[in-house]
Amino acid sequence: MSDKKEHWIKNPWIVGVVLLVFTPPLSGIWDFIKGIPYWTTLTTIWNWFVNCELKLWWILVYFFCMGLISAIKAEIQKKRYIPRTYLRFTALKYGNFKWKWTWAQDNLTKDIDISNLTPVCPNSDCNNNSIYESRTASKKDGRFTSYVKYHTCSICNKEFVVDGHDSMIRNIIEDRIRANTFVETTNELPEFARKS
Numbered sequence: 001m002s003d004k005k006e007h008w009i010k011n012p013w014i015v016g017v018v019l020l021v022f023t024p025p026l027s028g029i030w031d032f033i034k035g036i037p038y039w040t041t042l043t044t045i046w047n048w049f050v051n052c053e054l055k056l057w058w059i060l061v062y063f064f065c066m067g068l069i070s071a072i073k074a075e076i077q078k079k080r081y082i083p084r085t086y087l088r089f090t091a092l093k094y095g096n097f098k099w100k101w102t103w104a105q106d107n108l109t110k111d112i113d114i115s116n117l118t119p120v121c122p123n124s125d126c127n128n129n130s131i132y133e134s135r136t137a138s139k140k141d142g143r144f145t146s147y148v149k150y151h152t153c154s155i156c157n158k159e160f161v162v163d164g165h166d167s168m169i170r171n172i173i174e175d176r177i178r179a180n181t182f183v184e185t186t187n188e189l190p191e192f193a194r195k196s
């Protein structure tokens, strides 16, 4: 509600029309209170507009430009909120693990990005989607040392070695979207895409 009101005030077209409609009767009331002939105040205002350094048409041009700018802004805003089908792609299976994520929009740039990317606990009794990286173990392989990352489920406390890692899954998600081979896994759209 308050959002709409703010929008109304900011729209120069509506403000201009309201001013045009209400100025004559208001100036008439003012004339009546002052006990001066009707139109006196309106004529004064009009003369000020015509004779003043700031010509009336400048104001009209100003309102026209402001209207044009707000129309373009509204169009850009609309484009930013088009619900994209990939926003319903929020899970995939890689190896023995299911990965889940949400979509988030940057407030400033309006860029949409993957957020809260996490492997899901494979324990079917648990189905928890927050298993966290608990430790890294090093493994000596001749001259080389490799590292294995362990994840632990915050509910069932089981420990897992997850197939794949964040940046790798992120690439797979992006590749599938680019190739249009993703499968929608939810009907829900993220909060930012539900607007308008």
Ligand SMILES: [Zn+2]
Residues within 6 Å of the ligand: 121, 122, 123, 126, 127, 128, 153, 154, 155, 156, 157, 158
């Ligand atoms: Zn679990």
